[in-house]
Amino acid sequence: xxxxxxxxxxxxxxxxxxxxxxxxxxxxxxxxxxxxxxxxxxxxxxxxxxxxxxxxxxxxxxxxxxxxxxxxxxxxxxxxxxxxxxxxxxxxxxxxxxxxxxxxxxxxxxxxxxxxxxxxxxxxxx
Amino acid sequence: xxxxxxxxxxxxxxxxxxxxxxxxxxxxxxxxxxxxxxxxxxxxxxxxxxxxxxxxxxxxxxxxxxxxxxxxxxxxxxxxxxxxxxxxxxxxxxxxxxxxxxxxxxxxxxxxxxxxxxxxxxxxxx
DNA sequence: AAGCTTTCTGTTATAACATCACGTTAATGG
DNA sequence: CCATTAACGTGATGTTATAACAGAAAGCTT
Numbered sequence: 657x658x659x660x661x662x663x664x665x666x667x668x669x670x671x672x673x674x675x676x677x678x679x680x681x682x683x684x685x686x687x688x689x690x691x692x693x694x695x696x697x698x699x700x701x702x703x704x705x706x707x708x709x710x711x712x713x714x715x716x717x718x719x720x721x722x723x724x725x726x727x728x729x730x731x732x733x734x735x736x737x738x739x740x741x742x743x744x745x746x747x748x749x750x751x752x753x754x755x756x757x758x759x760x761x762x763x764x765x766x767x768x769x770x771x772x773x774x775x776x777x778x779x780x781x782x
Numbered sequence: 783x784x785x786x787x788x789x790x791x792x793x794x795x796x797x798x799x800x801x802x803x804x805x806x807x808x809x810x811x812x813x814x815x816x817x818x819x820x821x822x823x824x825x826x827x828x829x830x831x832x833x834x835x836x837x838x839x840x841x842x843x844x845x846x847x848x849x850x851x852x853x854x855x856x857x858x859x860x861x862x863x864x865x866x867x868x869x870x871x872x873x874x875x876x877x878x879x880x881x882x883x884x885x886x887x888x889x890x891x892x893x894x895x896x897x898x899x900x901x902x903x904x905x906x907x908x
Numbered sequence: 909a910a911g912c913t914t915t916c917t918g919t920t921a922t923a924a925c926a927t928c929a930c931g932t933t934a935a936t937g938g
Numbered sequence: 939c940c941a942t943t944a945a946c947g948t949g950a951t952g953t954t955a956t957a958a959c960a961g962a963a964a965g966c967t968t
Contacts, residue, residue, distance in 0.1 A: 657946075674925070692946060694926065710837035711891045713925060713954095728876070730885045743879050746872075750854070750894065753869045758899025759856045765837045765893040768876065773884025783917075800954070815919065820955065839925095839954060 661696040662705055662717060670736045671714035709738065711767045716740075728766040734775035787822040788831055788843060796862045797840035835864065837893045842866075852890055858898035860905075865898070 664680045665672060672680075678693045697715055700706035706715050707727060718727075719740040728741040751761040771779070790806045791798060798806075804819045823841055826832035832841050833853060844853075845866040854867040877887040897905070 687947075689946095689948060690926070691928085691948085695946080710893070728879070730880050730883070730887075732885075733888070739883060739885070741879055741883070746875055746879055749872055749875060750892070753854070753867055753872050754856050754894050754896070757856070757865060757867070758902065759858075759865070759894070759896055760902060761856075761894050761896040762859070763895040765891065765895070766876070767836070767891040768880050768885070768887050769889040769891070770880065770885055770887040776884065776886060813918075815917095816955070817919085817957090818917065821916080 657692060657696045658699050658705075661693065662700060665706060665715060665717040671709050671712055671716045671731075671738055673714050677715070707740070709767060710765050726764055728764075728768065730768045730770065730772070732772035732775055733769055734771055734779075737772050737774075739772070783818060783822045784825050784831075787819065788826060791832060791841060791843040797835050797838055797842045797857075797864055799840050803841070833866070835893060836891050854890075854892040854894065856894045856896065856898070858901055859895055860897055860901035863898050863900075 660681060661677055664677050674690065674693050674697060677697070678688060678690060681693070682688050697706060697708075701708050701715070704724060705718055705721075707718055707729065708715055709729060709731065712731070716729075716738050720742070725742050726744070726747050728743060728746065730739045730741060731737075747764055750764060750766075754761050786807060787803055790803050800816065800819050800823060803823070804814060804816060807819070808814050823832060823834075827834050827841070830850060831844055831847075833844055833855065834841055835855060835857065838857070842855075842864050846868070851868050852870070852873050854869060854872065856865045856867060857863075873890055876890060876892075880887050
């Protein structure tokens with residue numbers, strides 16, 4: 657089940673809600689229900705194969721198959737494209753800022769909204 | 783209505799869901815319905831009086847009454863306390879990292895999970 | 909004051925996201 | 939073979955958020 661969910665997410669460039677995934681997989685498997693999808697998504701996110709976009713209640717396949725890492729997501733307001741940014745320095749800086757008030761960080765949620773390079777180019781032409 | 787919602791959020795130190803707020807206010811005003819609360823919360827967040835915690839689907843009163851600013855939230859896994867961190871430098875750094883791939887940032891969602899100073903102190907004693 | 913617009917609120921219903929609780933099946937290993 | 943565990947199926951429910959439309963209050967214009 658995890659593999660099937662991951663395949664669906666990989667076929668799609670953008671984020672999908674759990675119910676989007678459910679809709680796709682129901683084309684083959686009728687009777688598929690939300691808990692099944694959520695279980696698979698939960699395992700996949702734990703394994704780092706899928707990331708959850710907290711501010712969208714949606715999921716995307718990880719762009720980097722091979723590694724353990726923390727991530728920063730950029731989300732284009734125009735086209736919805738999501739991109740994964742890896743920057744340990746920035747995450748360290750963030751932990752540093754938090755630690756100024758004695759806070760010990762364990763997990764970061766960073767989601768940046770704006771306009772991607774492609775959409776900026778289109779808009780510049782128009 | 784905005785004032786009443788804001789008062790409720792200020793009385794509470796931690797985050798509240800829209801329905802938590804609704805529950806509080808229903809003690810006085812029966813018949814209060816979700817859209818009323820969501821409208822008030824929407825105006826308050828637009829005005830910067832309230833911040834939304836995207837990863838919790840919850841809301842907190844802004845800790846800084848007086849100003850326009852972007853914010854970073856720290857959230858304690860142990861006690862649930864939320865703290866607002868202001869760091870324009872870090873936000874600039876974040877925009878900078880995103881711009882390396884041509885992305886133009888307009889809004890940042892930054893939520894850090896971990897353990898606050900108070901909870902760390904308690905744990906250290908034990 | 910009458911009529912108009914604007915803004916906020918009330919109300920019902922429903923959409924969208926997520927989990928609980930329990931039962932069944934299938935593989936694992938003693 | 940049987941106990942255990944892990945994954946999945948199933949139905950119901952819980953939680954978060956919005957759509958669509960109606961009504962009331964406040965301010966403006968004439």
